[in-house]
Amino acid sequence: MKKYVKDLTVAEVSFPHEQYVLLKLTDKEPLPETRPGQFVEVKVEGSPRTFLRRPISINYVDREKNLLWLLIKKVGEGTHKLAELKVGERLNVVFPLGNGFSPVQKVGERVLLVGGGVGVAPMLDYGKYLKEQGANPVFLLGARSKNDLLEMDFFKSIAPVYVTTEDGSEGERGFVTQHSVLTQETFDRISVCGPKPMMVSVARYAKQTATPCEVSLENMMACGLGACLCCVEKTIKGNVCVCKEGPVFDVNDLTWEV
Amino acid sequence: MADLTTKIAGITMKNPVMAASGTFGYGLEFADFVNLEEIGGIIVKGTTLHPREGNDYPRMVETASGMLNCVGLQNKGVAYFCEHIYPEIKDIRTNMIVNVSGSTLEDYAECAARINALENIPAIELNISCPNVKQGGMAFGVTTDGAYSVVKAVREVYDKTLIVKLSPNVTSISDIARAVQDAGADAVSLINTLMGMVIDIEKRKPVLSIATGGLSGPAVKSVAVRCVWQVAKAVHIPIVGLGGIMTAEDAIEFFLAGASAIEIGTANFIDPAVTVKVAQGINDWLDRHGCTSLTDIIGQLEA
Structure with missing residues (x-):
């Protein structure tokens, strides 16, 4: 898949949560082909201490309106600067990067999409894709509290959504792996993106139920192109670049203790 | 349009811009962004006699105007390079140069000898300055005797252009440069990264897996210019x-x-098309300053 470096234009800015910004970017030309689970690297201007690009997963691609959605958590100086972007300003983007989630395996397959924190972002695009391809995606989203659940209307417009919150303010109380849907239903496969402890516990559930499971990693990276070998993850085939061979891996290819 | 042609000992380059080892993969990773043949030379990632897994993650941390890395020469070894990578890159019409590293004199020489046999690799860059591997690497590059002996050993088996990459982590880089020249190097490249460290103050631990790493990026430029200026006089x-x-x-x-x-x-990580932009920019600068050729300005510092 061809990669590009482009100056995209900020078309919309919104703040679904005090710690997040949702940027919708557009271009004069149709946006290039991307796969769900791929990511972009954005250049942060006007932030002297932000030297490297910031990897951000693709949240959604609206082909009709030619918009690329990036849901960004404000963590450090760079991402805070991105949250200051205004409509009409430009953002330099290298994309699409990485392998993305698995393509649809068969019509009617039931795919559990688990997201936690900012890890919910790529699941929106993947869920839409699976639905379009005739699969049956189901979302399982985890958050600290009701207010931390993001883009719920969009998720619900695509597929059934199950929720856990740590304080019980929405859905079932606890972590995603404690949700009753996991004991009541079975799935053909699972995709998960979120904090590592969450991904490990989902991987454990997958192993117990003999369900294929892929995880999306976010190791710190520099080039995004597989050149610098900084973002490596240990796999059964040795160290590989999360930016190029990943970010999505079959959990059986990793060396995690599950 | 100024004449950007330049020569490094036995090799002629259409322009003076090369992609540095370890930042440009094998070139192919950047083919969507630049026409590789518009770059003066591409130095492919550090290659060793035997495969190396490199250091554990984390291998990278951002700094003010730069970054530290401790990749540790991860590569699949020279045999894999010759069999699988070389056929993919040998027809790229620019100077494809291989960066060679090792931990013993014998490893360096054997690796260089294997690459000597590859017709379309006109030069090697001998890395005697990697700060991120234990035994070897930089150990050779920080003493005049060590630098001399490794270059001498490689010179005996390598008959094409031999560029030696120098470490700035030394008392006198000029002395090291003289030693490698005496041992038969055709050229020197400098600087490799400066050894640095970043601490996570909450965990009270170094961020990088082996504690230290090599600093690169704009943060090191003034040190590099100083080193080039000193070595040029030596x-x-x-x-x-x-x-x-x-x-x-x-x-x-x-x-x-x-x-x-x-x-x-490191600039390749910020702008994957930076190599050709810099080559164009050098041409524009020379034009603006009435220089017909790059050679008009090499070493032409006013006294």
Whole structure:
């Protein structure tokens, strides 16, 4: 898949949560082909201490309106600067990067999409894709509290959504792996993106139920192109670049203790 | 349109911009962004006699105007390179140069000898300055005797252009440069990364897996220019300058200090098309300053 470096234009800015910004970017030309689970690297201007690009997963691609959605958590100086972007300003983007989630395996397959924190972002695009391809995606989203659940209307417009919150303010109380849907239903496969402890516990559930499971990693990276070998993850085939061979891996290819 | 042609000992380059080892993969990773043949040379990632897994993650941390890395020469070894990578890159019409590293004199020589046999690799860059591997690497590059002995051993088995990459982590880089010149190097490239460290104050632990790493990016540029300037006064072989070059103007500083060519490294991570932009920018700068040729400015610092 061809990669590009482009100056995209900020078309919309919104703040679904005090710690997040949702940027919708557009271009004069149709946006290039991307796969769900791929990511972009954005250049942060006007932030002297932000030297490297910031990897951000693709949240959604609206082909009709030619918009690329990036849901960004404000963590450090760079991402805070991105949250200051205004409509009409430009953002330099290298994309699409990485392998993305698995393509649809068969019509009617039931795919559990688990997201936690900012890890919910790529699941929106993947869920839409699976639905379009005739699969049956189901979302399982985890958050600290009701207010931390993001883009719920969009998720619900695509597929059934199950929720856990740590304080019980929405859905079932606890972590995603404690949700009753996991004991009541079975799935053909699972995709998960979120904090590592969450991904490990989902991987454990997958192993117990003999369900294929892929995880999306976010190791710190520099080039995004597989050149610098900084973002490596240990796999059964040795160290590989999360930016190029990943970010999505079959959990059986990793060396995690599950 | 100025004449950007430059020579590094036995090799002629259409322009003085090369991609630095470890920042440009095998070139192919950047083919969507630049026409590789518009780059003066591509130095592919560090290759060793035997495969190396490199260091554990985390291997990278951002710093003010730069980054530290401790990749540790992860590569699949020279046999894999010759069999699988070389056929993919041998027809790219630019100078495809291999960076060679090792832990013993024998490893260095054997690896260089294997690459000597590859028709379309006109030069090697001998890395005697990697700060991120235990035994070897930089150990050779920090003493005049060590540098002399490894270059001598490689010179005996390698008959094409031999560029030796020097470490700035030394008391006198000029002395090391003289030693490698005496041992038969055709050119030197400098600087490799500066050894640095970043601490996570909450965990009270170093961020990088092996505690220290090599600093690169604009943060090191002034150190690199100083080193090129000193080495230019110490040796008569050509110098390839690198360290923090982001723009054509950065590159011009290196030419004035005495470099005949330059390498771009960390900047490739910020702009994957930076190599050809800098080459174009050097041409524009020369035109604006009434220079018909790059050679008009090499080492032409006003006294």
